[in-house]
Amino acid sequence: MENIVYFNQITWRRNNQEILKDINWQIKEGEQWAILGLNGSGKTSLLNIITGYNYPTSGKMTVLDQLFGRTDLSELRKSIGYVSSALDRFQDTIQLESVENVIVSGKFASFGIYEEVSEADWRLVDRILFDLRLEYLKGKKYSVLSQGERRRVLIGRALMSRPEILILDEPCSGLDILSREEVLELMDDLKENTHLLYVTHHIEEITEAITHVALVRDGELVATGEKRDVLTDALLSETFKIPVQVHWDGGRPWLTIEKRK
Template structure:
């Protein structure tokens, strides 16, 4: 498979308003992308198109070799893992589940287990917990975990179905520094498993070494897209975030600082 994602002249309108405009973007084999932009920039709409929950108003989309309009979208979604802080809304249901059951449920894309579980399913869940350094959580109920542990367990759950593409939508929201770094450590294991990664965030310091490329959105349009060292520059980030910023690199991670001068008017 060559292209993992292909957007050609993609636009999406809602209630007469253009939310995404003329998006040209491709994600190639062995690339792992970050998506950056202010609230309202179009990040969520772009993700909804990638996962087949929104159909573009104009343009052509292909994901994992499946051309929209010529493919079974529910089948495609089985190849895409998704983790977001928005999954916290299911906490009342998840709180009564053990860590192992939550991970296994990822195979069935369900909240809770309602289908027969095989010995192989149990073994795979335990293997995932081990590879993600979560063995110590075996047997515990979800409600007893820290926020960081919960996010890591949900990532393990998303990997249970062997997705070819994993979307992490602001997975570190609300986490302290230690919990954030524990979540970010998992990127190494994810990319080892032949899984392509889309990482959505407001915080560029979360773009660890495994993230190879970045797509920057502003008001539904692409400001820049390409290798992260090339696009995460002072000028491009200032335009994206509508305020003057500077970026420095430490251990192959970018760190952002807001300049003291007044907010730029682009």
């Protein structure tokens, strides 16, 4: 499979307003991407197109070699894991669930277990706990976890379906510095078994595991490509609508805002 995701002249309109404009973008096998842009720039709209919840108004679109218009999007979604701070709205539902139950529910795309769980499923849960260095949480209730631990457990839940694409939509939103770094430390492990699509407006969250970046502004792509080529002063200033300078430290980019004259 050469292209994991392929946008060809994709436009999406809502209520006669053009939300995404002439998007041309390819994610190739083995690449790990970040989508970077301001709030309201179109990042979530891109995700909704990829997952098939919004359908392109015009253009050609494929995800995992499945051509939109000729594929069952509900089946396609089973190959895409999704983690977002928006999932926090389900916390009341799963407060008393064990960590293992929360993770295994990802196989059924539910919060709560309403179907039979096999021994193979529980073995996979154990494997996910091991891979994400969460074994110390085994047997604990979701309600007693820190915010950072909850996000990592939700990432484990997304991995239960063994997705070919794992979307992390601002997974560090609302976390303190320690919790954020605990989530970001998982990136190197996650990239071994899936294609990451990490969405943020915080450039310092782009870890060494990320190989490519797409910059989004006002529904258009400012630039796409290898991160060192894309994360430049000029392109980031255009994306963020304010003069900035980027510097690299510890394999990660950091921003400085230029003082307005």
